[in-house]
Amino acid sequence: MDIQYLLFLQDFRNSIDNALTPFMEWVSMFAVTYLILFPVYFYWNRNKKDGLYALVAYYFCMVVTPLVKLTACVYRPWIRDTRIVPAGRAIVTATGYSFPSGHTTTAAPLAGGMVVNTWKDPRLRVASVLFAAFIVLTMFSRNYLGVHTPQDVCVGLGVSVLSLFFTAKLFRYLDARPEKENRLLLAGFVFCCLALVYITLKPYPMDYTAGGRLLVDPQKMMNDGYGDIGKMMGFIIARYVEKTWIR
Secondary structure, eight states: OHHHHHHHHHHHHHHTTTTTHHHHHHHHHHHHHTTTHHHHHHHHHTOHHHHHHHHHHHHHHHHHHHHHHHHHOOOOHHHHOTTOOOOTTHHHHOOSOOSSOTTHHHHHHHHHHHHHHHHTSGGGHHHHHHHHHHHHHHHHHHHHTTSSOHHHHHHHHHHHHHHHHHHHHHHHHHHHOGGGHHHHHHHHHHHHHHHHHHHHHSOOOOOBOTTSOBSSOHHHHHHHHHHHHHHHHHHHHHHHHIIIIIO
16 A cells, blocks of 8 residues: 555656656755754744753654664665655665654654644744644655655654653653753663664664665664764753753
8 A cells, every 4th residue: 555655646746747856855855954943943042941842852753763763674665666766866865774754753853843832822823833734744745755655754753743742741740850850861861872782783684686785784774873863962961061061
């Protein structure tokens, strides 16, 4: 069913001569490049706690996503079915494993956090709707470009929603017990270290093409995971430095 859906979108792309492909590529690029500027702006200019909410949810996803990706090791759609031909330059950036969608687990916590933040102010509720629509559009763009299945983006959304929910619970806990934050930061840093050890030592599929080339290079996937988990570690250090010395 998932492959048939991608083939349907592929036929539609071809029927309109890829007219929408540049827009969908822009959506995907914006989600992982510039979207983070919105919660950063909130953090520095409007409400630090609201900006921090979206950023913490995002960094949680930066740890969970590579753990799931490198555990499931699901191949991209065009590897699973050679009839799938990704649109435009999407195949250049869509490397490695497919499940869940990293673009979704970037866009959904950032834009989802902004949905929560802007919905509080009646003057900003139009922005809240736009942020929600952007999440859906990002998910669709990954299917439209042929680089992710519906399962990839739906599970990515699920991971993001859980991250937003967990972050809200965590913030309420720290509101009542602010003295516990340093312990939680330390626990998060230790978890990241254990996650790095896990993705380094676990076994990976070593499937080759007829020409003797690896379908997916595990080392490259580990490097991507190191980068994502490293973002969370850097964020934890920055948060500790700020709250301890900068305030």
